[in-house]
Amino acid sequence: MxxxxxxxxxxxxxxxxxxxxxxxxxxxxxxxxxxxxxxxxxxxxxxxxxxxxxxxxxxxxxxxxxxxxxxxxxxxxxxxxxxxxxxxxxxxxxxxxxxxxxxxxxxxxxxxPPRLVAAVEERDGGEGLGQQIARLSSTAFPSLDPSDDGFLKLAAYLTTSCMLAFAGIPLLEGILPPGFPSAMVVLAIPPLVLLGTLILPGLVAGALISAFCLARALVLGLxxxxxxxxxxxxxxxxxxx
Ligand SMILES: [Zn+2]
Ligand SMILES: [Zn+2]
Structure with a gap:
């Protein structure tokens, strides 16, 4: 210099x-x-x-x-x-x-963006993104609290419902005879909708939690x-x- x-x-x-x-x-x-x-x-x-x-x-x-x-x-x-x-x-x-x-x-x-960083950093403070996700998942699953144990239960719940959904497809094909009247398919819709209702909140909460964890890793890592x-x-x- x-x-x-x-x-x-x-x-x-x-x-x-x-x-x-x-x-x-x-x-x-x-x-x-x-x-x-x-x-x-x-x-x-x-x-x-x-x-x-x-x-x-x-x-x-x-x-x-x-x-x-x-x-x-x-x-x-x-x-x-x-x-x-x-x-x-x-x-x-x-x-x-x-x-x-x-x-x-x-x-x-x-x-x-500063808003995302603030949201992640406020996780333990006010109503940050973390709180919002915790609130969302406990609304979707009232019996689950957003503790680590709760996330484990959530993962088990998601795995089980996905396995059920996949197992249901060949089962339905096996049950339905060839030339199955299409009017009867309508009858299969309510149980499918019920199954979907069961799975959807889990998928939404799972996606939000994954996004939050990714954002948190980025905020801390950078x-x-x-x-x-x-x-x-x-x-x-x-x-x-
Ligand atoms: Zn220099
Ligand atoms: Zn330095």
Whole structure:
């Protein structure tokens, strides 16, 4: 580093950069957001592909540095420069690792709108998505509570009803003689509808629970990328020691 970065000072009181809602089709905005998330917190330049770089290893930090910058930064700060992060270790980023980081940033920006993240994070608090799903499944199955045990029972219930439905098809074919009068088929509809009514809430609840679990895995798995996107431009750095 030839000169001291101008913005290298305690900026803890500065307001965080405004969050930009990303919608599909806003290509320029998305590109700008990704590039901001790739800014080195030390020199405030984008870490470009092919440059020797390292990534802070703390789960949920998501900062990447030029290798040289990290050397100077850990000498100056004794740790990662991102405000609130005290990690003393960073791991080298290979070109494949850099590409993976790009893809993860893209996934975090495109798949995780703030509303979804808030819904997942509120799971244990107010009326989040989790509560809604729990409420839905306990409405569909009043005897099941949304505990782990309840989900086990739900899985057993789903498996049994699906097996019953599949077993019913050849059974019906075996029972019906060839040239079975079509009027009689009408009589078979009520039991089928009954069976469908039994299965449908289970399928809906199962699909919702799967979607929620997937969203939760994404929100937790892309924690560092979300943090880097939210900070933008390298974020607020700590004061020099
Ligand atoms: Zn740098
Ligand atoms: Zn860090």
């Amino acid at each position: 030839e000169d001291e970065p101008a913005s290298f000072q305690l900026l803890a009181d500065a307001p965080p950069p405004p969050r930009q809602p990303v919608e599909l089709g806003m290509d320029l905005d998305l590109r700008a957001r990704i590039r901001q998330a790739l800014v080195c917190p030390y020199c405030r330049d984008e870490v470009e592909r092919g440059a020797e770089s390292v990534g802070c290893v703390r789960d949920g930090c998501g900062a990447i540095y030029h290798s040289e910058c990290w050397e100077e930064c850990s000498a100056d700060h004794g740790s990662c420069a991102v405000f609130g992060c005290s990690s003393q270790r960073a791991a080298p980023l290979s070109s494949a690792g850099y590409l993976l980081r790009l893809l993860r940033l893209l996934a975090a920006a495109l798949l995780l 924690k560092g990328e979300r943090a880097a996107l939210e900070r933008g431009g390298g974020g607020t750095v700590k004061a020099l020691k």
